[in-house]
Every structure is written in C-alpha cells, then in structure tokens.
Amino acid sequence: MPKAVYIHIPFCEQICHYCDFNKFYIQYQPVDEYLTALYKEMQASFKRYSHNRIRTIFIGGGTPTALTAEQLDHLMNWIHELLDMRHIEEFTVEANPDNLTADKLSVLKNAHVNRLSIGVQTFQEDLLKKIGRTHTNEVVFKALKRAKKYGFDNLSIDLIYGLPGQSIKDFKKTLETALSLDLQHYSSYSLILEPKTVFYNLWRKGKLTLPPQEEEAAMYEMLMEKMEQKGFHQYEISNFACKGYESKHNLTYWNNEEYFGFGAGAHSYVNGVRRANIGPLKKYITSIERSGYAYLEEHEVTLAEKMEEQLFLGLRKTEGVSFNMFEQKFAKPLYSVFGEQIEAQKKKGLLFEKDGYIFLTHKGKLLGNEVFQAFLSVLNN
Structure with missing residues (x-):
C-alpha cells in the first residue's frame, strides 16, 4: 500500500542545460488546464486505490514555484481536499531561488508544507550561467533568509559537481559556502549527460569539456569528507542530513516501497505495478479528461x-x-x-x-x- 505521493509540475521559467526531466517552458502553456487534470487524476486514483497510509508528499518538477501564488493555492487546496493531512509527516516542495517569493512562501506555509528543496547547483556564478541558471548567489541568500522568516526550518539545497569547467578548487568553494548557510539537508550529485539535453548535444559535437573522472571522484570524496566534518550524516550515496532531517519521502524509493505518482511523465508503484504516465502536456490532459488516467506503460513487477x-x-x-x-x-x-x-x-x-x-x-x-x-x-x- 503506498506511503507517499509524488506530484509533477513540469513547468520552468528557464530550461537548464543538464536537465532531462519532463519539463516545458511555462510561457503560453495550458497551466490551469494541467492543474485541473492533475486534480482529476488524483481523484480517480484515490477512488480506485486505498490511500490511508500516505505519510509524505513531494511536489517536484520542473519548477513547482514557477506557478503563480494563486495557482499554487489552488493546487494546495485540492491536495487538502483529497488527502487526510493529519497523517502527513513530511510535505516537500521543490523551488528555484529566484521565484521563491513572499506570496508563494505564504501559500506553502499555510498549506502545511514543512520542507523546501531548493535548486542551487553551484555558488560559482559564471558556472551558473553556463548551465542555464538565472539566479545569483545573492538571490539564494535572500530566498533562504525569507524562507526562514516564514518559519521553514527544514531546508535542503541541491548541488552538482563535475560540471563543465569546474575544478576541485571551485567545488571546494561551493561546499564551503553551502555549509555556511545553517541548513538541515544537502543533496549533491555528479553531472550525468542525459540524451536530449543541451549538454549532451554539445558533448556529441565535441563542444563540451568535462573534468576528468579522477577529478570528479576527488570532488565526491571531498564532499563526503566536508559533510562529515560539519556533522552531516551521509544516509544515502548523494544525500546528507542533520540527525532527524533525512528525506522521508525519498527513503520510500530507496526502501523499495510503493508510492503514487501524478502528472505528465510521472511514475508510480501501486499494488505491485509500476506505471509511467504520458509525457506531452496536451496528450496527458486529453487522456485524463477521457478516463481519469494517463498511463503510457504498465508493468507488473515480478x-x-x-x-x-x-x-x-x-x-x-x-x-x-x-x-x-x-x-x-x-x-x-x-x-x-x-x-x-x-x-x-x-x-x-x-x-x-x-x-x-x-x-x-x-x-x-x-x-x-x-x-x-x-x-x-x-x-x-
């Protein structure tokens, strides 16, 4: 029986050069129609399957905070309508630093979101531009300060190492800045070149230079060492937390437990069956309107x-x-x-x-x- 709910918001205000998640540039997209389809999909699934053991919710993307405050509020109201929030132990929303505004933080706090996962990736500003990010370090610092002001005390940031042109010294500076921010959780991943991304296409053309494997390995070893020195427990290959702040939602995946997944391109694991949803927005919306579901693939796990x-x-x-x-x-x-x-x-x-x-x-x-x-x-x- 599923213990977790994942909700996918596939809209972004910019497309990062390394990202292969199902995402779309938000301008001119049918955002409101998509949110309505999401509600209908959740409604249909919760009628079909038991959902009284749900303990975590994770809204990811894309960039959930690319939605307006009003759109976020509609989504939160629907979640509260469909789930018994009294049993929710962890409610995470992914955010970009440059759209984590006061009005959106207010909506999230009022909806009992208690964890934010913020995409920072690096504190090397010239590298931020190279990877397609639009925020600056100052924007990150202000977003974190604002989140703390609104009472968020379970904050996580994502970092990437092995980026084009990144040296061991560069990553050390990023780590030192990150560890000075009084946060509870860090996720740090090595860059993976995924097909259909900007970076992959540049690499295929010989226009992308990455750090050697031994330097990437050295960055990872430094990551583990620095985190341990600062008292962060490495509870998963790429994740580090203060005691008690491990991501309960992501542990659902690593413990191989079942979960609901809603939205275009989302995956789910319910009653021994893994499912993948249709990715294109209009096809997803049409399928939901027709049947309440948008399954592209279904596989009964042996x-x-x-x-x-x-x-x-x-x-x-x-x-x-x-x-x-x-x-x-x-x-x-x-x-x-x-x-x-x-x-x-x-x-x-x-x-x-x-x-x-x-x-x-x-x-x-x-x-x-x-x-x-x-x-x-x-x-x-």
Whole structure:
C-alpha cells in the first residue's frame, strides 16, 4: 500500500542545460488546464486505490514555484481536499531561488508544507550561467533568509559537481559556502549527460569539456569528507542530513516501497505495478479528461525484479540492506538468492557485511553503479 505521493509540475521559467526531466517552458502553456487534470487524476486514483497510509508528499518538477501564488493555492487546496493531512509527516516542495517569493512562501506555509528543496547547483556564478541558471548567489541568500522568516526550518539545497569547467578548487568553494548557510539537508550529485539535453548535444559535437573522472571522484570524496566534518550524516550515496532531517519521502524509493505518482511523465508503484504516465502536456490532459488516467506503460513487477530492486535501491543507503528484512519480505534468505554476487563484490572491496547488514564500502560508494549492475545481471541471466 503506498506511503507517499509524488506530484509533477513540469513547468520552468528557464530550461537548464543538464536537465532531462519532463519539463516545458511555462510561457503560453495550458497551466490551469494541467492543474485541473492533475486534480482529476488524483481523484480517480484515490477512488480506485486505498490511500490511508500516505505519510509524505513531494511536489517536484520542473519548477513547482514557477506557478503563480494563486495557482499554487489552488493546487494546495485540492491536495487538502483529497488527502487526510493529519497523517502527513513530511510535505516537500521543490523551488528555484529566484521565484521563491513572499506570496508563494505564504501559500506553502499555510498549506502545511514543512520542507523546501531548493535548486542551487553551484555558488560559482559564471558556472551558473553556463548551465542555464538565472539566479545569483545573492538571490539564494535572500530566498533562504525569507524562507526562514516564514518559519521553514527544514531546508535542503541541491548541488552538482563535475560540471563543465569546474575544478576541485571551485567545488571546494561551493561546499564551503553551502555549509555556511545553517541548513538541515544537502543533496549533491555528479553531472550525468542525459540524451536530449543541451549538454549532451554539445558533448556529441565535441563542444563540451568535462573534468576528468579522477577529478570528479576527488570532488565526491571531498564532499563526503566536508559533510562529515560539519556533522552531516551521509544516509544515502548523494544525500546528507542533520540527525532527524533525512528525506522521508525519498527513503520510500530507496526502501523499495510503493508510492503514487501524478502528472505528465510521472511514475508510480501501486499494488505491485509500476506505471509511467504520458509525457506531452496536451496528450496527458486529453487522456485524463477521457478516463481519469494517463498511463503510457504498465508493468507488473515480478518477484525476481522486486528482489533485485531491493538490493540496488537499498544499497544506495549507507545503512545498506538488512538480511532479516529481506527474508521477512521475500521468504528467502538473502544469501540463497544473491550469495554469489555478494561474495564477488566483497572480494573486490566494494561491499561489507556487519551486524546483519550489507552495505557499500568507501570504495563501493565511488563505484556504486558497478555494484548495482552486479545484482541487476541476475535477472538477465
């Protein structure tokens, strides 16, 4: 039974050069019609499936705060109408620093949003322009100060390393600035060149120079070191938090638990079925108006796939995967299914076993995708 709700707002006031999420430049888009379709989709799904265990809500994008304050207010009212907010433990909204205005913060606070995830990416202003961002450092500082003034005390920012032209020294300065801001949570990811993005097309043409792999690895090691020095717990490969401020919503994904996903291009996992929604706006809206749903793909997850997902998602967490939990969930000992793969990764120094858990070593964090692939290959074989 789903414990989380994800709502996708695919509109942006600028398109970042690295982003491959389903998004559209907001000008001239049918925003109000889209929000109405979202409401109808949520309404239809909550009639079809039990939703009394929902504990977290995450509104992502795109840029949810690209909506006007009035549009945000409509969305919040519909969420409150459809869900029992008394049981919601964490309500997160993604935001850009340059549109986190006082009127929007007021709407979010009144709707009981209690966590903000703000896209900063870097504090190197020349690099911000190169990656398609429009804010400045001063805008970030003012947005954070304003959010705190409105009573938000669970604030997270996103950072990216391995950006074009970024040096280890540059990333160190970004980290030092980020860690001076009195925040509760940080997410930091290496740049991935995704097809159909501006950066990918430039790279294909030989017009994009990225830091060498060894420098990117050095940035990640520095990230882990600096976060630990400042008392932030690394609870997932790319996420660091003060104690008690870990993202409950994202832990739903890494614990391989079920969730609702609403909106154009959104994904969901309900009653053992993974679904992907139609991406194009007009097709999404038309499908919702016709049936209340906008499924593009549906896949019933097999037992073998569930076990594999438990490993490669669970190993993203620094606490790793519990032997007891795995056996309780699947009625099979972990070693009886993945013993050969676990031993192989342990011999490489990528996995470690302790107190009934397996988890990534320091080296394993640097080579996480290699470890995950080892467990995915079981199904292929």
